[in-house]
Amino acid sequence: MVCPLANFEELYRTDHGAVYQCSRQNCYWLEFAGDTTAFKVGDFLSFKKKIDAIDVSAMIINPSRTADFTIVMPFRTPRCFVLYINDVLNLRELLNGAKFMIELNSVVNECLKRTPHSLV
Amino acid sequence: MKDLLRLKTSLNEEIENILNAQIKVEAHSSSIYLAMSSWCDDQGYDFSAGFFAKQSEEERKHMMKLFNYVNDRGGKAISPEIVNIPADFESFRSVFEQMLEQEMYVTQQFNHIAEKCIKLKDFVTFQFIQWFLEEQIEEEYVARRILEMFDVIGEEGIGRWEIDKHIPKVSYEG
Numbered sequence A: 001m002v003c004p005l006a007n008f009e010e011l012y013r014t015d016h017g018a019v020y021q022c023s024r025q026n027c028y029w030l031e032f033a034g035d036t037t038a039f040k041v042g043d044f045l046s047f048k049k050k051i052d053a054i055d056v057s058a059m060i061i062n063p064s065r066t067a068d069f070t071i072v073m074p075f076r077t078p079r080c081f082v083l084y085i086n087d088v089l090n091l092r093e094l095l096n097g098a099k100f101m102i103e104l105n106s107v108v109n110e111c112l113k114r115t116p117h118s119l120v
Numbered sequence B: 001m002k003d004l005l006r007l008k009t010s011l012n013e014e015i016e017n018i019l020n021a022q023i024k025v026e027a028h029s030s031s032i033y034l035a036m037s038s039w040c041d042d043q044g045y046d047f048s049a050g051f052f053a054k055q056s057e058e059e060r061k062h063m064m065k066l067f068n069y070v071n072d073r074g075g076k077a078i079s080p081e082i083v084n085i086p087a088d089f090e091s092f093r094s095v096f097e098q099m100l101e102q103e104m105y106v107t108q109q110f111n112h113i114a115e116k117c118i119k120l121k122d123f124v125t126f127q128f129i130q131w132f133l134e135e136q137i138e139e140e141y142v143a144r145r146i147l148e149m150f151d152v153i154g155e156e157g158i159g160r161w162e163i164d165k166h167i168p169k170v171s172y173e174g
């Protein structure tokens, strides 16, 4: 469910989802596992940290059935992510790519805004 | 495309992480000095107990200075979790040796931060930490001066009592 007035630009896409930037509401939209979720900038970065911090090897080693998946419920979103190991890896790939594009955009913006005298 | 990241924060992620790590180091210093204060009190070194209580408060102020800076620049300061604070120490002298080691460690950390600031061209943070680098001169000086008193006065007889009495008078003139 995406805001109809939104001004969207795709940041990154994989086979498993996509991340968009909405420059109207200053947020990122994550499209993953059949649903879209909006994150404020800070929340998006903390969400990525949370996903990166999941101990995948512990999930693999642990034989109990509840260790096959992990549940992530980010604050200020209605979403509840139930992530199996491959979901975690797919989500990480997507978030990594998106974050790289976010940072690249910052660098590009900085270069474009630089006044000529600082280039010489 | 609109730069949402810079609208949110002026701090580079690496700088934010290293500053949050330093917030933890300062909080750790504060807790160690408080433990030292308690130990000195228990052992009858009244002046040293007061000295460490004051040090502990100062370290907390250092922590808050960094903490506010991170938040003021758009980053997210993290309230640190402090563990492994000792309750007992070997001797009166060893307490001050540990203090000197702790201060030297802090200086080293700020040197690393300065290096990273230059590497990432964050001259604002570089400027901000100058105050801490300067402060470390005093911190190390005081710890070293006190340790020298153990040799100059000697620990025998009423030596320790004498050393304790002189501790609040050690100061750095700059």
Ligand SMILES: [Fe+2]
Pocket (backbone or CB within 6 Å): B026, B029, B058, B059, B062, B106
């Ligand atoms: Fe300090």
Ligand SMILES: [Fe+2]
Pocket (backbone or CB within 6 Å): B029, B059, B103, B106, B139
């Ligand atoms: Fe200190």
